[in-house]
Amino acid sequence: MAIITDALLGAAEMMKRVSRMPDYPYVLTEFPVGNLNAEELRARAKGLIPEVVRLLTQNRPQD
Amino acid sequence: MADKPDTQPEIAVDPYDCGPEACSITASQLTAARVESADPFEAMETYFERGWTDGLPIVPPTPARVADMLDAANIAPHEVLARVETRENVEVTAEKLAINAVMAGAKPEYMPVIVAAMRALADPMHNLHSHTATLMGAVQVAIINGPVRQRLNINSTDGAFGPGFRANATIGRALRLTIRNVLRSVPGEFDRAAFSHPGRFSWCFGEDEEESPWATVSEDQGFARGQDTVTMYATGWQSTIVGDTRDAKELVHNIGWGARQANLSGWRHMNDLDKSNFSSFRDGRKFLFVTGREHIRVLHGAGMDKRAVQEEIYRCFTAAHADLPEVAVAKPENILIACVRGTAMYQTFFFFPFHSSNPITRLIG
Numbered sequence: 001m002a003i004i005t006d007a008l009l010g011a012a013e014m015m016k017r018v019s020r021m022p023d024y025p026y027v028l029t030e031f032p033v034g035n036l037n038a039e040e041l042r043a044r045a046k047g048l049i050p051e052v053v054r055l056l057t058q059n060r061p062q063d
Numbered sequence: 064m065a066d067k068p069d070t071q072p073e074i075a076v077d078p079y080d081c082g083p084e085a086c087s088i089t090a091s092q093l094t095a096a097r098v099e100s101a102d103p104f105e106a107m108e109t110y111f112e113r114g115w116t117d118g119l120p121i122v123p124p125t126p127a128r129v130a131d132m133l134d135a136a137n138i139a140p141h142e143v144l145a146r147v148e149t150r151e152n153v154e155v156t157a158e159k160l161a162i163n164a165v166m167a168g169a170k171p172e173y174m175p176v177i178v179a180a181m182r183a184l185a186d187p188m189h190n191l192h193s194h195t196a197t198l199m200g201a202v203q204v205a206i207i208n209g210p211v212r213q214r215l216n217i218n219s220t221d222g223a224f225g226p227g228f229r230a231n232a233t234i235g236r237a238l239r240l241t242i243r244n245v246l247r248s249v250p251g252e253f254d255r256a257a258f259s260h261p262g263r264f265s266w267c268f269g270e271d272e273e274e275s276p277w278a279t280v281s282e283d284q285g286f287a288r289g290q291d292t293v294t295m296y297a298t299g300w301q302s303t304i305v306g307d308t309r310d311a312k313e314l315v316h317n318i319g320w321g322a323r324q325a326n327l328s329g330w331r332h333m334n335d336l337d338k339s340n341f342s343s344f345r346d347g348r349k350f351l352f353v354t355g356r357e358h359i360r361v362l363h364g365a366g367m368d369k370r371a372v373q374e375e376i377y378r379c380f381t382a383a384h385a386d387l388p389e390v391a392v393a394k395p396e397n398i399l400i401a402c403v404r405g406t407a408m409y410q411t412f413f414f415f416p417f418h419s420s421n422p423i424t425r426l427i428g
Binding site: 008 | 251255
């Protein structure tokens with residue numbers, strides 16, 4: 001899975017298509033990220049954790 | 064559906080099938096799918112509708128024209144010139160490049176330059192994937208050195224950055240159409256440029272070796288005077304330094320400090336990246352100046368050789384300053400200086416280098 005910003009949604013969708021992985025999961029976060037300070041970045045990461053965990057643990061393909 | 068790009072990465076290279084004239088051996092080896100049209104104007108409209116142009120009309124790439132392009136470079140259609148691993152190994156074959164070169168309006172004799180430029184773009188240290196996808200809208204600039212400039216009428220004199228010169232316009236356009244149609248740097252897909260740039264239609268110029276007393280860009284990149292080369296340079300943005308002082312020291316300081324100001328991005332993460340020695344691109348990242356002959360005459364007339372100018376600009380980039388962060392230039396040799404004639408205009412252009420890219424030079428032919 002990946003974490004991407006909403007500003008780059010089009011590029012992420014294109015990468016899924018050319019990679020032939022249309023169901024590749026990602027978590028979307030608000031742009032920007034690069035100018036957040038450390039405290040803001042921690043808060044952003046913390047907010048994304050539940051969705052990251054969900055994508056990593058649910059509906060995984062069978063081995 | 065004008066301007067709506069197709070989502071299949073490799074079907075933008077279909078040649079317009081003009082019929083029986085496509086009878087050469089090379090033409091018989093072409094494998095791209097065919098698009099049938101009643102006439103060239105219908106073909107142009109088809110290419111617009113399928114999102115295979117840069118917004119300007121194209122020359123329909125008939126099999127015969129594509130074969131002529133390949134024959135001029137003595138290259139087989141299936142030869143792979145570039146592969147982008149970060150885009151699922153999408154490949155630029157000679158056939159696909161030739162199709163886009165025809166579409167751009169290039170003459171067959173330009174094809175060896177276009178092939179060499181594509182090979183330069185494909186070098187991992189050029190990092191094509193990054194600067195053709197970035198929000199920054201970086202531009203891929205082709206600088207041509209050697210006698211090939213005269214043979215192909217590649218302008219290096221007055222007006223070399225602008226319209227009116229077929230070789231300059233179509234060599235750069237062939238590369239950009241290939242980046243769009245084969246590598247899928249299409250707005251909304253892999254191209255996420257926030258503003259983009261008119262230089263993305265085409266930016267190719269020759270260096271005016273005849274007007275410059277200094278070593279050429281090609282020589283600075285390790286090649287010999289007289290060799291035909293193309294240097295690909297990725298630039299994030301540009302600025303210009305204008306001034307008719309006849310004082311060389313004042314002039315070089317204006318150029319150096321003007322460029323230092325232009326380097327200032329204000330991006331917290333980029334400034335940190337710039338300062339670090341961590342980036343694998345830093346050692347070969349070069350800061351390009353394109354200087355007109357009037358400025359060169361002032362500098363050279365005062366006894367400054369190219370090395371002296373590089374060292375002075377390096378000092379301007381790295382001197383302590385209260386407001387301007389130090390520029391992430393590794394060494395004086397990373398100040399790259401080219402000459403374009405620019406008669407009667409006391410002007411130097413500065414090209415801010417894309418952060419994670421090195422300029423790459425390749426022999427033509």
